[in-house]
Amino acid sequence: MVKKPTARRLAQLYAALLYNANLKGFVQGKLYTGNVKALCVPGLNCYSCPGAVAACPLGALQNALAAAGHRAGWYIFGILLLFGITLGRTICGWLCPMGLIQELLHRIPTPKIRKSRITRALSWLKYLVLAVFVIALPLIYGLRHNLPLPAFCKYICPAGTLEGAVALLSNPENGGMLAQLGLLFTRKYVILIALLLACVFCYRAFCRFLCPLGALYGLFNRFALVGVRVEESRCDHCGACVGHCPMDVARVGDHECISCGQCAGHCHRDAIALRCGRRAIKPSRKTGRILWGALIALLAAAILWFNFIDAPRNAETDSYSSDAPVGPQVGQQLEDFTCALLDGTEFHLADHRGQVVIINQWATYCTPCVGELPYFERLQEEHPEIVVLAFHHWLEAVPTAADYVAQKGWGDWQIRFAVDTPDENILRRIQGDNVMPRTVVLNPRGEVIYNEQRSVTYEMLRSLLEQANN
Amino acid sequence: MLLICAAERWERDRMTKSKVYLWIQGLLCAVLAAMLICAALGIYREGIALREAGDALAWIYTKEKIAERLAPIVPVFCGAALTALVGLILGVRDQRAERPVPDAAFLRDALATEGVPREKSYQRRCLFAGWGIFTACMIAILVYLLRPAHFPENDLEGMFSSLAGWLIPWAALGLSGLALFSQLREQSIKRELAAGKARMAEQRETKGGERRLLIVRTAVLALALGMILAGALNGGMRDVLIKAINLCTECVGLG
Numbered sequence: 001m002v003k004k005p006t007a008r009r010l011a012q013l014y015a016a017l018l019y020n021a022n023l024k025g026f027v028q029g030k031l032y033t034g035n036v037k038a039l040c041v042p043g044l045n046c047y048s049c050p051g052a053v054a055a056c057p058l059g060a061l062q063n064a065l066a067a068a069g070h071r072a073g074w075y076i077f078g079i080l081l082l083f084g085i086t087l088g089r090t091i092c093g094w095l096c097p098m099g100l101i102q103e104l105l106h107r108i109p110t111p112k113i114r115k116s117r118i119t120r121a122l123s124w125l126k127y128l129v130l131a132v133f134v135i136a137l138p139l140i141y142g143l144r145h146n147l148p149l150p151a152f153c154k155y156i157c158p159a160g161t162l163e164g165a166v167a168l169l170s171n172p173e174n175g176g177m178l179a180q181l182g183l184l185f186t187r188k189y190v191i192l193i194a195l196l197l198a199c200v201f202c203y204r205a206f207c208r209f210l211c212p213l214g215a216l217y218g219l220f221n222r223f224a225l226v227g228v229r230v231e232e233s234r235c236d237h238c239g240a241c242v243g244h245c246p247m248d249v250a251r252v253g254d255h256e257c258i259s260c261g262q263c264a265g266h267c268h269r270d271a272i273a274l275r276c277g278r279r280a281i282k283p284s285r286k287t288g289r290i291l292w293g294a295l296i297a298l299l300a301a302a303i304l305w306f307n308f309i310d311a312p313r314n315a316e317t318d319s320y321s322s323d324a325p326v327g328p329q330v331g332q333q334l335e336d337f338t339c340a341l342l343d344g345t346e347f348h349l350a351d352h353r354g355q356v357v358i359i360n361q362w363a364t365y366c367t368p369c370v371g372e373l374p375y376f377e378r379l380q381e382e383h384p385e386i387v388v389l390a391f392h393h394w395l396e397a398v399p400t401a402a403d404y405v406a407q408k409g410w411g412d413w414q415i416r417f418a419v420d421t422p423d424e425n426i427l428r429r430i431q432g433d434n435v436m437p438r439t440v441v442l443n444p445r446g447e448v449i450y451n452e453q454r455s456v457t458y459e460m461l462r463s464l465l466e467q468a469n470n
Numbered sequence: 471m472l473l474i475c476a477a478e479r480w481e482r483d484r485m486t487k488s489k490v491y492l493w494i495q496g497l498l499c500a501v502l503a504a505m506l507i508c509a510a511l512g513i514y515r516e517g518i519a520l521r522e523a524g525d526a527l528a529w530i531y532t533k534e535k536i537a538e539r540l541a542p543i544v545p546v547f548c549g550a551a552l553t554a555l556v557g558l559i560l561g562v563r564d565q566r567a568e569r570p571v572p573d574a575a576f577l578r579d580a581l582a583t584e585g586v587p588r589e590k591s592y593q594r595r596c597l598f599a600g601w602g603i604f605t606a607c608m609i610a611i612l613v614y615l616l617r618p619a620h621f622p623e624n625d626l627e628g629m630f631s632s633l634a635g636w637l638i639p640w641a642a643l644g645l646s647g648l649a650l651f652s653q654l655r656e657q658s659i660k661r662e663l664a665a666g667k668a669r670m671a672e673q674r675e676t677k678g679g680e681r682r683l684l685i686v687r688t689a690v691l692a693l694a695l696g697m698i699l700a701g702a703l704n705g706g707m708r709d710v711l712i713k714a715i716n717l718c719t720e721c722v723g724l725g
Binding site for chain 1: 491492493495496499500503506507510511513514517518526527529530531532533536554557558562563564566567569570571572573575576577604608611615618621623624626627630633637641645646648649652653656680683686687690691693694695696697698699700701702704705706707708709710711712713714715716717718719720721722723724725
């Protein structure tokens with residue numbers, strides 16, 4: 001028979017809902033853009049999930065390491081230390097949405113793979129993933145090439161594929177995003193399906209073998225304030241705790257222990273309990289009810305706040321609508337705008353009628369944006385008659401973008417670099433949003449012939465230029 | 471007597487039925503995953519063929535192609551979901567997986583054994599060999615990471631392919647070595663447990679240890695709060711916000 005959900009399962013569900021309290025994001029297919037997103041959640045929850053109301057600590061860590069040449073990432077290092085020393089891997093067992101998904105998949109009745117020496121050896125793999133994809137690659141590319149490369153997010157993270165990519169793509173509003181899908185998506189999708197299948201047969205396969213966040217928290221597990229501990233004076237060392245544990249633990253509370261507390265049920269001496277410091281966490285029924293009541297009230301308040309009260313940053317963009325002949329869609333004429341260029345001059349779109357104009361939206365922290373800019377420069381060099389404007393969105397980014405362009409040695413490039421105005425002068429006109437990169441191509445009559453969110457190649461740009469000239 | 475026999479037979483049949491059900495459900499899940507992967511690979515291959523034919527702007531994934539490929543998968547998905555639901559309601563589960571997996575090393579450490587020095591020296595050699603192989607493989611990976619030429623600026627795909635080509639064999643070798651020698655060590659520990667006289671090990675936890683733990687926790691907590699404050703002041707918090715509210719399509723695997 002189906003069992004009643006345990007307190008841990010309820011806590012996992014609660015955490016998943018709280019992390020993704022922006023429910024309207026799923027309906028609209030847009031990200032939450034409020035200031036709360038500067039905070040990090042403890043579990044693995046992609047910040048590009050339409051429901052996410054806070055940042056993913058792993059994504060933030062990779063970006064901080066990639067930007068180590070400009071600014072030390074004290075904030076995220078501090079956050080990870082704080083989570084690690086207070087909760088350790090209790091987060092994996094109680095507060096991680098990916099953990100919940102893996103455990104639910106494992107409940108599908110199939111033959112199961114038991115833990116063994118092989119799974120214990122495989123559990124060291126996550127430390128390698130942490131070292132190579134989360135630390136080494138972002139650092140190497142950040143320091144050497146000034147290129148932001150969150151390698152784990154880009155190449156492996158199943159949470160990003162499931163909560164970010166698949167959740168965004170499944171919304172009809174984001175149909176245009178299909179244009180971007182290629183090798184990267186196919187590869188990450190295959191990884192996602194393989195991992196989900198592995199979780200059906202093997203308990204928490206991703207968490208045990210690959211998750212670098214679990215590896216990081218595992219380093220703190222011995223010192224963490226909260227966790228499952230054994231009372232040595234009561235223990236008779238029968239080994240039932242380790243024998244029944246579905247994780248690859250060698251001791252209760254070691255770096256693999258997620259404090260799920262299953263071992264406590266198998267201990268015939270009642271020596272194991274979830275503890276905060278030395279105290280066992282065993283709230284009375286009354287205290288438990290009060291606690292759950294408060295937590296449910298908090299969740300309801302969060303859902304109310306994120307969905308109805310907190311105004312999104314880009315509300316103006318969303319409500320923007322164009323008049324018939326003027327607009328950002330293909331076939332419409334793009335509305336005129338003026339902006340300041342990084343070299344101090346001014347750019348006026350109307351001045352370039354009769355020329356093909358290419359407008360590219362980029363950002364210093366966006367890998368594909370930075371990666372494709374040399375294609376625009378090459379096209380501009382080969383076709384001096386066209387105009388290429390690469391604009392950085394406004395977020396007090398003027399010095400950052402200018403510094404970045406100077407550091408990369410792009411100061412003498414022929415393409416024009418600009419920063420959008422605080423009221424999103426350019427972004428609003430091209431009906432852009434916070435999804436990057438985006439490229440808009442105008443023919444000599446100022447009509448839009450291409451406006452899509454996707455990375456471009458040099459060949460694509462050549463082909464678009466031909467279309468614009470025809 | 472007859473009743474007991476009938477009850478035993480019923481129980482045996484139930485076990486066999488459960489096992490058959492579990493295997494069918496497992497197979498259904500594997501087939502579903504294989505179909506989903508094949509659908510994606512099929513769409514990708516078709517789309518890339520169009521691009522190679524000269525249409526640089528052709529979409530690889532389109533709504534129509536996805537719908538066409540997903541159509542045959544829907545019945546398999548429904549079948550798998552339905553049978554899983556039935557199994558969950560009936561409470562069918564792999565009982566073998568619920569049996570404890572005794573850990574010989576844990577028992578050996580808890581019950582300190584006397585004697586069998588030959589086994590102890592063999593275990594030490596296994597431990598060194600396993601971790602030695604693992605460390606050697608990690609050094610090979612480190613050597614690769616330290617060569618700047620392996621990380622060109624403009625060829626991320628090439629970088630990833632060559633990194634995976636280097637990383638996967640070395641990681642597999644290192645982990646296999648670790649698993650193999652752990653297995654050999656465990657067998658030796660089991661022999662030691664069988665042969666040696668066991669006595670209860672002394673308790674390791676002391677009051678001094680508790681105090682040290684408290685000092686470590688307080689120091690790390692203070693350090694963490696200091697770092698968060700420094701990050702909020704140096705703009706690191708704003709960096710997190712900017713990255714979180716904007717969508718970098720490549721970072722989530724869109725492309």
